[in-house]
Amino acid sequence: MTDWLTPAEWQAVRLSVKVSLWAVAASLPLGVLVAYALARWRFPGHGLLNGLVHLPLVLPPVVTGYLLLLTFGRRGTVGQFLDQWFGITFAFRWTGAALAAAIMAFPLMVRAIRLAIEAVDPKLEQAASTLGASRVWVFLTVTLPLILPGILAGMVLAFAKAMGEFGATITFVSNIPGQTQTLPSAIYAFLQVPGGEGAAARLVMIAIVIAMAALFLSEWIARAVARRIGGG
Amino acid sequence: MTDWLTPAEWQAVRLSVKVSLWAVAASLPLGVLVAYALARWRFPGHGLLNGLVHLPLVLPPVVTGYLLLLTFGRRGTVGQFLDQWFGITFAFRWTGAALAAAIMAFPLMVRAIRLAIEAVDPKLEQAASTLGASRVWVFLTVTLPLILPGILAGMVLAFAKAMGEFGATITFVSNIPGQTQTLPSAIYAFLQVPGGEGAAARLVMIAIVIAMAALFLSEWIARAVARRIGGG
Amino acid sequence: MMLSLAIRHRFAGFTLDAAFDAPAGLTALFGQSGSGKTTIINAVAGLMRPDQGRIEAGGLVLSDSTTGRFLPPHRRSLGYVFQEARLFPHLTVRQNLLYGRWFARGRQGAEMARIVEMLGIGPLLLRRPGALSGGERQRVALGRAILSNPRILLMDEPLAALDEARKAEILPYLERLRDETGLPILYVSHSPAEVARLATTVVLIDAGRVTAAGPAGAILSDPATAPLLGLREAGAIISARVEAQEGDGLTRLGTAAGPVWLPQVDAAPGTALRLRILAQDVMLARTRPEGISALNVLAVTIRDLTPIGDSGMLVRLEAGGEALLARITRRSATALGLAPGQSLYAVLKAVSVAPGSVGIGSVS
Amino acid sequence: MMLSLAIRHRFAGFTLDAAFDAPAGLTALFGQSGSGKTTIINAVAGLMRPDQGRIEAGGLVLSDSTTGRFLPPHRRSLGYVFQEARLFPHLTVRQNLLYGRWFARGRQGAEMARIVEMLGIGPLLLRRPGALSGGERQRVALGRAILSNPRILLMDEPLAALDEARKAEILPYLERLRDETGLPILYVSHSPAEVARLATTVVLIDAGRVTAAGPAGAILSDPATAPLLGLREAGAIISARVEAQEGDGLTRLGTAAGPVWLPQVDAAPGTALRLRILAQDVMLARTRPEGISALNVLAVTIRDLTPIGDSGMLVRLEAGGEALLARITRRSATALGLAPGQSLYAVLKAVSVAPGSVGIGSVS
Amino acid sequence: DEVVVFAAASLKNALDEIAAEWSAETGHEVTLSYAGSNALAKQIIEGAPADLFISANVEWMDAVDQEGMVAEGARTDLLGNRLVLIAHGQGAEPVEIGPGFPLDQLLDGEKLAMALVDSVPAGQYGKAALETLGVWQAVEADVAQSDNVRAALTLVSTGEAPYGIVYATDAAAEDNVTIVGDFPADSYPEITYPAGLLTGAADQADRDFYEALSGESAGAIFQAHGFTVLN
Ligand SMILES: Nc1ncnc2c1ncn2[C@@H]1O[C@H](COP(=O)(O)OP(=O)(O)OP(=O)(O)O)[C@@H](O)[C@H]1O
Ligand SMILES: Nc1ncnc2c1ncn2[C@@H]1O[C@H](COP(=O)(O)OP(=O)(O)OP(=O)(O)O)[C@@H](O)[C@H]1O
Ligand code: MOO
Ligand SMILES: [Mg+2]
Ligand SMILES: [Mg+2]
Numbered sequence A, B: 001m002t003d004w005l006t007p008a009e010w011q012a013v014r015l016s017v018k019v020s021l022w023a024v025a026a027s028l029p030l031g032v033l034v035a036y037a038l039a040r041w042r043f044p045g046h047g048l049l050n051g052l053v054h055l056p057l058v059l060p061p062v063v064t065g066y067l068l069l070l071t072f073g074r075r076g077t078v079g080q081f082l083d084q085w086f087g088i089t090f091a092f093r094w095t096g097a098a099l100a101a102a103i104m105a106f107p108l109m110v111r112a113i114r115l116a117i118e119a120v121d122p123k124l125e126q127a128a129s130t131l132g133a134s135r136v137w138v139f140l141t142v143t144l145p146l147i148l149p150g151i152l153a154g155m156v157l158a159f160a161k162a163m164g165e166f167g168a169t170i171t172f173v174s175n176i177p178g179q180t181q182t183l184p185s186a187i188y189a190f191l192q193v194p195g196g197e198g199a200a201a202r203l204v205m206i207a208i209v210i211a212m213a214a215l216f217l218s219e220w221i222a223r224a225v226a227r228r229i230g231g232g
Numbered sequence C, D: 001m002m003l004s005l006a007i008r009h010r011f012a013g014f015t016l017d018a019a020f021d022a023p024a025g026l027t028a029l030f031g032q033s034g035s036g037k038t039t040i041i042n043a044v045a046g047l048m049r050p051d052q053g054r055i056e057a058g059g060l061v062l063s064d065s066t067t068g069r070f071l072p073p074h075r076r077s078l079g080y081v082f083q084e085a086r087l088f089p090h091l092t093v094r095q096n097l098l099y100g101r102w103f104a105r106g107r108q109g110a111e112m113a114r115i116v117e118m119l120g121i122g123p124l125l126l127r128r129p130g131a132l133s134g135g136e137r138q139r140v141a142l143g144r145a146i147l148s149n150p151r152i153l154l155m156d157e158p159l160a161a162l163d164e165a166r167k168a169e170i171l172p173y174l175e176r177l178r179d180e181t182g183l184p185i186l187y188v189s190h191s192p193a194e195v196a197r198l199a200t201t202v203v204l205i206d207a208g209r210v211t212a213a214g215p216a217g218a219i220l221s222d223p224a225t226a227p228l229l230g231l232r233e234a235g236a237i238i239s240a241r242v243e244a245q246e247g248d249g250l251t252r253l254g255t256a257a258g259p260v261w262l263p264q265v266d267a268a269p270g271t272a273l274r275l276r277i278l279a280q281d282v283m284l285a286r287t288r289p290e291g292i293s294a295l296n297v298l299a300v301t302i303r304d305l306t307p308i309g310d311s312g313m314l315v316r317l318e319a320g321g322e323a324l325l326a327r328i329t330r331r332s333a334t335a336l337g338l339a340p341g342q343s344l345y346a347v348l349k350a351v352s353v354a355p356g357s358v359g360i361g362s363v364s
Numbered sequence E: 001d002e003v004v005v006f007a008a009a010s011l012k013n014a015l016d017e018i019a020a021e022w023s024a025e026t027g028h029e030v031t032l033s034y035a036g037s038n039a040l041a042k043q044i045i046e047g048a049p050a051d052l053f054i055s056a057n058v059e060w061m062d063a064v065d066q067e068g069m070v071a072e073g074a075r076t077d078l079l080g081n082r083l084v085l086i087a088h089g090q091g092a093e094p095v096e097i098g099p100g101f102p103l104d105q106l107l108d109g110e111k112l113a114m115a116l117v118d119s120v121p122a123g124q125y126g127k128a129a130l131e132t133l134g135v136w137q138a139v140e141a142d143v144a145q146s147d148n149v150r151a152a153l154t155l156v157s158t159g160e161a162p163y164g165i166v167y168a169t170d171a172a173a174e175d176n177v178t179i180v181g182d183f184p185a186d187s188y189p190e191i192t193y194p195a196g197l198l199t200g201a202a203d204q205a206d207r208d209f210y211e212a213l214s215g216e217s218a219g220a221i222f223q224a225h226g227f228t229v230l231n
Helices: A006-038 A047-056 A061-072 A077-086 A094-119 A122-130 A135-146 A150-165 A166-175 A183-191 A195-228 B009-042 B046-058 B061-072 B077-086 B094-118 B122-130 B135-164 B165-171 B183-191 B197-230 C038-045 C094-101 C112-118 C134-149 C164-181 C191-198 C216-220 C329-335 D037-045 D093-103 D112-119 D135-145 D164-181 D192-198 D216-220 D332-338 E009-026 E037-045 E058-066 E102-107 E121-132 E136-142 E148-159 E168-172 E206-212 E214-226
Strands: C003-012 C014-022 C025-031 C051-057 C060-064 C077-079 C152-156 C184-190 C201-206 C209-217 C235-245 C252-254 C257-263 C273-279 C281-287 C295-306 C312-319 C322-329 C343-348 C358-360 D003-011 D012-022 D026-030 D052-057 D059-065 D078-081 D150-156 D184-188 D201-206 D209-215 D237-244 D250-253 D259-262 D272-278 D280-283 D296-308 D310-320 D322-329 D345-347 D358-360 E002-008 E029-035 E053-054 E071-082 E082-089 E112-115 E145-148 E163-167 E177-182 E192-198
Touching: A006 A047, A006 A094, A006 A135, A006 A150, A006 A183, A006 A195, A047 A061, A047 B135, A061 A077, A061 A094, A061 B183, A077 C235, A094 A150, A094 B094, A094 B135, A094 C014, A094 E058, A122 A135, A122 D078, A135 A150, A135 B009, A150 A183, A150 B046, A150 B094, A150 D150, A166 A183, A166 E037, A183 E009, A195 B046, B009 B094, B009 B135, B009 B183, B009 B197, B009 C191, B046 B061, B046 D026, B061 B077, B061 B094, B061 B165, B061 D012, B061 E148, B077 D052, B094 B135, B094 B165, B122 B135, B122 C038, B122 C077, B122 C164, B135 B197, B135 C060, B135 D059, B165 B183, B165 E145, B165 E148, B183 B197, B197 D059, C003 C038, C014 C201, C014 D201, C025 C038, C025 C164, C025 C191, C025 E136, C038 C051, C038 C152, C038 C184, C038 D150, C051 D201, C060 E177, C077 C134, C094 C112, C094 C134, C112 C134, C134 C152, C134 C164, C164 C184, C164 C191, C191 C216, C201 C216, C201 D216, C209 C216, C216 C235, C252 C273, C257 C295, C295 D216, C312 C329, C322 C329, C322 C358, D003 D037, D012 D201, D012 E145, D026 D037, D026 D164, D026 D192, D037 D052, D037 D078, D037 D150, D037 D184, D052 D280, D059 D135, D093 D112, D093 D135, D112 D135, D112 D164, D135 D164, D164 D184, D192 D216, D192 D272, D192 E148, D209 D216, D216 D237, D250 D272, D250 E002, D250 E009, D272 D322, D280 D322, D280 E148, D296 D322, D310 D332, D322 D332, E002 E009, E002 E148, E002 E206, E009 E029, E009 E206, E029 E037, E037 E053, E037 E058, E071 E206, E082 E121, E082 E168, E102 E163, E112 E121, E112 E148, E121 E136, E121 E163, E136 E145, E145 E148, E148 E163, E148 E168, E148 E177, E163 E168, E168 E177, E192 E206, E206 E214
Parallel strands: C014 C209, C025 C184, C025 C201, C077 C152, C152 C184, D012 D209, D026 D184, D026 D201, D078 D150, D150 D184, E002 E029, E002 E053, E112 E145, E112 E163
Antiparallel strands: C003 C014, C003 C051, C051 C060, C201 C209, C235 C252, C235 C273, C235 C322, C252 C257, C273 C358, C281 C343, C295 C312, C295 C343, C312 C322, D003 D012, D003 D052, D052 D059, D201 D209, D237 D250, D237 D272, D237 D322, D250 D259, D272 D358, D280 D345, D296 D310, D296 D345, D310 D322, E053 E192, E071 E192, E082 E163, E082 E177
């Protein structure tokens, strides 16, 4: 593989995978929480939260990236706060790319998990509560295992989206090789100049292969889970 | 409203809504079919179909737009075929924008519907079949009503995504005011010039308002449906 | 119409290997929990494709592993009352009830109003099944299956969640269905009383195998199969005919063994009945007892004696050509010096014969 | 521990308005389908919040609409056997069984191996519930509730899908649970036999209201409530004590009415028993009958006579201080010239008393 | 050490070459981040760790400059470019471009591919040229605007649009299009790519690379890719 990819391209591949995995992993807990809240709780601000989650879908990615830049950038309020108090910097780091990918993928992840939660029979959760399980335990021992397929679907959607995310990322953290240059950014750069199509196509193929691998893996796990639950 | 939007902007708003509605409506039947196939059928090529559906998510939107151009453009094989035999042209038309939006939104729609289908208890479908309903009737009278919330979720995701889609659209059908200039294209254009942020923000607000309205509507319908099924 | 079945199917840890014929009438599948009853019914319904074997209904092959033929469920014209109700949650009770009818155009069927009335689900028609009580759900499921005008009726413990009063209303309807329509009914029940009352054919199943199958009368009064049904349910089924409704609320029946009085039987004089007389309800006396409350005393002859259980004796009796069974203690058998051929009297309290044991129809 | 309940709740088209006390022991809720039994149990479980009213268990207020107190289900230490099994599909049978135990650390409880053995679910332990048969599911649900070491046990038709043999194994266990643990058990059943055997308290419910409530003995032998349970289930419960296991498989019991012989009762001499004698199984004779197969003949005195049904007569008898009931036809009552105060003989076949009617424990 | 350059995406090919050469010579590393000039400018204003900025137009460099982020005296107009009319396919007929030339007849109802005429520099220059030549009104309704020049070029190379207006640098490298005419240099504002050393650049290496961009060997490479070297 290394012989038909330049080191910089190879770096972009690795970075994209790393960014996507982190984006998925780091947003998963919040994704589950928000999905649960949207599916099960009625509270003032329900609609607002729902809207907020969907926002990155509605806005052109460039706008999301710009808003991220203004908020989490070096001069952004949140960015400065995080930097001073926790030493976390997003601006122009791979962490920022992960943040952008996570936010862009968030609506997909939340919706998949929410649908799964809504499909769980509350009667099973009731049964668990009569057996002594508190709300949290009911969630951990009954709801969570039952929504695994949905979580998996959400993760795979989010991973695919994160692998493909471009507009928000390049606007937020730019396109710095080795630091923020993801596969799509690299592809974009190639497409901006004459004769870059071949190189772009090669990178596109790699993106496809990686995403398909993730997809197959998730289908395989989902089927294994389904077999365990459905069968004997 | 008309007084703080220029006629051209106003046109972009109307076009975006039209394109998004058409994208959702036209892809819905195929979305349901593909979701059903992925959820319920085991066939060679299952993985391939699944991969194909997710492709627009993985690829940078520009690449998708480029591939659309090659396929559905006037010189593209499919494009020529459709043009000659059915008189359907996508190039530089709002129909092309709708096609791009539909394809970009397709993975989201399919996944939501698929999750809903997977949550339907096959025992209910079996019951319907013992009562004389053929596969198609079982689908129409049992499966379909039960997956309505999922379909709704898929539609709303797709609509939001269609409203925000930019990269594939502008690459495929470019930006012709009144014909293919959607809201995100207009927003993008503003962001390209120094000081255009204010005008962009105005359009962003409009996009948000429209998407939120769609979101609220879908939540409201979903809740009404749930009440009917759950309660007395 | 006759349903013939010979199938074999393996699950991990369970093998079904069953063959029997279910003629027109009601065939009861009786067996322990987990013995394979639901699996058999599912095979007939086409919800399960047996590894091997053949199922045929009235000349129509429903499934045959040698030819690979497999008729899908919706073309089998079934009515299936599932062990769990499986109502459609998005439809009202009324729509649930009418669901099957929709696909059965042409076939003529039971009358909606009558079924609704019998099942007592009139007030529920406009509700959705979500919040129905357990028994309400089961009644709707029963109605849904019957109203689909099936050519084969499959019922998996259809009355399990119902109270006695409701059962008493539904049982006569099932009898009429059985007798008037001639459709084969496969019926799973854990209640021997229900089986004894309704079944024309009984199939006993144990661990996936048929241990006995045949006409209800024979199986239920056979001392060999009695323990399988439970000692308390051993009994004979005899034919009777309504002779007169007497003034004091009693009905006189004519049987080959002599007249029998029972509390009011709602049937016109002349009606043929099946009377199930439990072995444990029959007392034996060497001389005709006098001054006792029991109304029915029949002269009988002992055919044979079979020890049963730890302390019991099953005594097969003959009375005017009809077989009767009595279950007494071995101590009494010895004390009375019972032996085959001996003549004595069988005493039966009028109230002992449960209304549930008086069925309409003749003994098959 | 005592459970007290007084609640009121409205659904569209159905109003529950029930108040009763359930002392330690088993309280049977008995009523038609749709009468509100499951609703009451759900309120006790905390799965439903009644519009009004108060539920208290052993001094602990579970819910009280006036103070707004509402203890969530998981803090009520319940074992609930649902009308539908509600097993966790993602857990094995074994994990299902142990689920509640996990949260009940500290409380000591029933032994897993013993429960598994009794329920006959040993071979299923490693399977997941998806493909269990109806009865298997129900047994696992029963085990799961019992093994959670509850302080209140709620059972909604726990034995409905089980065959008689399996029931016969489980009933004695439930009796021990009732007598040894002192936990209140709320028990819904449509089987009068089950209720009569197990209940120490009976609550009759009709259309959301309590129509009668009290000790099982009193309710079941009260001619006023007998019709509610079904005529066939009217009967008396008397106390007995095992006196001797006799050689021929019979057990001699001592009762206030005199010795009674039954087929083998598995209990050591001296054990106290509850004996349910159905009114329809008692025959009356003016003179002590001779040469008959019935072993038990008790000298009795008539207390009173109540016409019942179209043709029946319920005769309350006294025998050495115990109350007995006999149901005979009015024709016989007239023929025998029965009147209060009269002395005569009650004849009872040894085999008539169902094993299910011989319970361990004394009459409350 | 490391030199971080934020550069307009259209410079990729040339800058990659120059940077590689310079790195080999000096041993310093050059990191190049390519994106749209507008995005880069905003990022720099928001504190991006860039040492150099090369914009595709003057306005975005001005925006950065106004924020005081361009080092004193370290801004130069580096490159120029030409605007050309291209046609689909090889060997297309040359077009005489002058005032009032019959562009609308050439299009014959089909589209003219350009970059966004109000916001993307190539589009803005093209529109200015057409206005100067007095043909804008005739073709305005037939202009298909892409988000960047390369996309406009693609529309022509795929035959989706018969004609397009792009930079000479882009057109030269594409096989499937022919340059059918040059726009008169006075018909549109001069196309300039300004370069600026940013205030955040402390290093000598940064300054060296900035200077090297105006050097001879860099100039040669820029010219090889079709750019005009301005000074
Ligand atoms: N798909 C399956 N995989 C493995 N075992 C199965 C499967 N389906 C059924 N079984 C087993 O086969 C046996 C027979 O099941 P079936 O449902 O036919 O029993 P049943 O006679 O209807 O019992 P019940 O009276 O409890 O409903 C059971 O032990 C059950 O666990
Ligand atoms: N959420 C609800 N909304 C409306 N009606 C309800 C609701 N829940 C229960 N009911 C009605 O209340 C009545 C009592 O229901 P419940 O489940 O308590 O009956 P049950 O006594 O348990 O009956 P069964 O023996 O059939 O299980 C039924 O008629 C039922 O339809
Ligand atoms: O939302 Mo995009 O157009 O996939 O970056
Ligand atoms: Mg079963
Ligand atoms: Mg109930």
